[in-house]
Amino acid sequence: MSATYEVNNVSVSTLLGYVQDGIIAIPEIQRPFVWDSTKVRNLIDSLYRGYPVGYIVTWKSPDIKLKDGSRSEGKQILIDGQQRITALTAALLGQEVLNSNYKKVRIKIAFNLRTEEFQTSNPAIEKQDEWIPDISTFMKDGNVNIWKFVDDYSKKFDMDQNVVNERINKLQQIKNISIGRIELGSMLDIDTVT
Secondary structure, rough: OOOOOOEEEEHHHHHHHHHHOOOEEEEEOOOEEOOHHHHHHHHHHHHOOOOOOEEEEEEEEEOEEEEEOEOOOOOEEEEEEEHHHHHHHHHHHHHOOOEOOOOOOOOOOEEEEEEEEEEOOOOOHHHOOOOEHHHHHHOOOOOOOOHHHHHHHHHHHOOOOHHHHHHHHHHHHHHEEEEEEEEEEEOOOHHOOO
16 A cells, blocks of 8 residues: 655745646636735745745545546646645746636736845836836746846945845745645545545
């Protein structure tokens, strides 16, 4: 008999890649994204500061109906953690989410390099040069010329280039932080998993 579960760590970027590639699937029973943008901001802030953000739970299910109508055979089903995964997808990958009113919305998280503060982006923040209005722009390699950004920002705000570079690096490292994952074994039935 195989183990009923195993616990391991997976990086944020690997986890999001699994979701994008369909390796981890969301079952039909899961609810729409209900977090407000403040909770998304708090999750990103916790990751930046190295705080724990809880485990996600997946199940190696033999065959369950998924949210998109397909079947789960050969995939892992996300049992717990949909809101966190969706929040990370929105904030770090810049993807729209389907809110509780079934409207597609974009949640942008802004970051102030001087104060190391996160906020939900809004028109007022977008007009202030000390803010990065959307952190997702810094999560894709090659999207931003980091050296030019560090040089420009440090001159404009009279900050040490090393400090600016360290904070940008720490921001980008959010995608490499490990999150705990509990994988439930495929031998478990749906009643046990539930």
